[in-house]
Amino acid sequence: MSMEGQDIKKAGLKITLPRLKVLEILEVSEQRHMSAEDVYKALLLMGEDIGLATVYRVLTQFEDAGLVSRLSIDGGHAVFELEDGVHHDHLLCVSCNQIEEFVDEVIEQRQRSIAIEKGFKMTEHSLYIYGICKQCQEKN
Amino acid sequence: MSMEGQDIKKAGLKITLPRLKVLEILEVSEQRHMSAEDVYKALLLMGEDIGLATVYRVLTQFEDAGLVSRLSIDGGHAVFELEDGVHHDHLLCVSCNQIEEFVDEVIEQRQRSIAIEKGFKMTEHSLYIYGICKQCQEKN
DNA sequence: GTGTAAATGATGACGGTTTTCATTTATATT
DNA sequence: AATATAAATGAAAACCGTCATCATTTACAC
Ligand SMILES: [Mn+2]
Ligand SMILES: [Mn+2]
Ligand SMILES: [Zn+2]
Ligand SMILES: [Zn+2]
Numbered sequence: 001m002s003m004e005g006q007d008i009k010k011a012g013l014k015i016t017l018p019r020l021k022v023l024e025i026l027e028v029s030e031q032r033h034m035s036a037e038d039v040y041k042a043l044l045l046m047g048e049d050i051g052l053a054t055v056y057r058v059l060t061q062f063e064d065a066g067l068v069s070r071l072s073i074d075g076g077h078a079v080f081e082l083e084d085g086v087h088h089d090h091l092l093c094v095s096c097n098q099i100e101e102f103v104d105e106v107i108e109q110r111q112r113s114i115a116i117e118k119g120f121k122m123t124e125h126s127l128y129i130y131g132i133c134k135q136c137q138e139k140n
Numbered sequence: 141m142s143m144e145g146q147d148i149k150k151a152g153l154k155i156t157l158p159r160l161k162v163l164e165i166l167e168v169s170e171q172r173h174m175s176a177e178d179v180y181k182a183l184l185l186m187g188e189d190i191g192l193a194t195v196y197r198v199l200t201q202f203e204d205a206g207l208v209s210r211l212s213i214d215g216g217h218a219v220f221e222l223e224d225g226v227h228h229d230h231l232l233c234v235s236c237n238q239i240e241e242f243v244d245e246v247i248e249q250r251q252r253s254i255a256i257e258k259g260f261k262m263t264e265h266s267l268y269i270y271g272i273c274k275q276c277q278e279k280n
Numbered sequence: 281g282t283g284t285a286a287a288t289g290a291t292g293a294c295g296g297t298t299t300t301c302a303t304t305t306a307t308a309t310t
Numbered sequence: 311a312a313t314a315t316a317a318a319t320g321a322a323a324a325c326c327g328t329c330a331t332c333a334t335t336t337a338c339a340c
Binding site for chain 2: 074075091093094100102106107110111114115117118119120121124125126128129131132137
Binding site for chain 1: 326327328329330336337338
């Protein structure tokens with residue numbers, strides 16, 4: 001059994017070809033942040049005939065298992081990334097859709113303080129900075 | 141012509157009953173943050189037979205005109221609020237869906253710095269803190 | 281190998297939102 | 311005030327990402 005197989009098994013899931021292949025795509029793909037559709041298309045290119053419904057199912061199971069995390073981008077569709085255990089937030093280029101990551105402890109701490117001030121028990125947060133990336137600025 | 145009429149006219153839109161009534165709902169309603177469906181239902185209660193498609197259209201036009209701003213809540217549907225010219229972010233109760241507002245200059249400044257560090261020209265940002273509000277904590 | 285529960289893929293349903301198109305309305309012009 | 315015309319409306323269907331259903335296939339404990 002491959003290393004990936006272990007992760008799947010630990011999650012209480014059977015080791016199936018669709019699951020191995022979805023994990024593989026997320027690992028080897030150029031882009032770290034992929035939509036279900038992106039994963040589905042990459043599988044087709046790889047010659048794997050795996051249904052889109054299965055891709056959605058598997059990604060959700062991986063999310064529940066903590067293998068993958070889901071970003072809910074403004075305006076509908078979600079993107080997934082391999083969970084690396086380090087919380088981070090995202091910068092999104094509105095021109096080329098490139099996604100960059102950042103970690104900022106000051107912001108994290110301020111969020112916790114605000115929740116406390118307002119009497120909220122914070123469960124999570126969602127922060128996206130939208131803008132034009134360096135490359136797209138240079139292009140215009 | 142009413143005060144509200146002026147706003148609509150300034151936006152280059154004809155002053156129609158649906159537009160006046162949608163604006164009125166947003167102004168007089170108990171809840172500051174309302175979905176299109178919320179506005180639609182409030183109009184029905186008021187005895188105004190305005191189609192849901194029109195509510196969506198008018199809200200989008202008001203957004204374009206800067207009269208209203210749209211929050212894209214995690215998990216699908218949007219909520220709208222009257223634009224008051226002061227930027228703020230939101231705390232959302234995952235239990236009762238109540239929405240609170242906050243302003244935090246430290247976070248705003250950090251976001252600008254991060255964008256600069258990454259070479260991004262920031263256009264906007266979206267920050268939501270999810271949690272359990274005070275009242276919902278006390279209830280359980 | 282066999283039995284059984286779990287997983288898959290095709291397809292349709294779903295929910296929020298937008299589009300279409302025939303009809304109605306606001307407003308500028310006479 | 312009547313007219314002309316572009317804009318706005320409402321009903322309905324289309325849309326889009328995602329999820330549920332269900333008959334068939336598969337993994338894996340025995
Ligand atoms: Mn990321
Ligand atoms: Mn608000
Ligand atoms: Zn870019
Ligand atoms: Zn609450």
